[in-house]
Amino acid sequence: MFRTERFLSVVNPDTGLPAWYFLTREGRRGPFSSKTNAQLALYQYVADYARQGLACRRTRLLANS
Secondary structure, three states, X not given: OOOXXXXXXXXXXXXXXXXXXXXXXXXXXXXXXXXXXXXXXXXXXXXXXXXXOOOOHHHHHHHOO
16 A cells, blocks of 8 residues: 655744644645644544545544544
8 A cells, every 4th residue: 555644844934833734635734733733633634524424435444443
């Protein structure tokens, strides 16, 4: 299976602090103040997507585990 990194960090030029994002097929989501917050938001995103019936069977299984 091909898997890509879903999280990225960029430095906010105004504050010098990292801003975290996660990537989906629909685009980039964020910014988040930490990778942990981005991960939690991704889990919620996947769960919401599965609940709406828009996810494939594998994603629905992951969301329910």
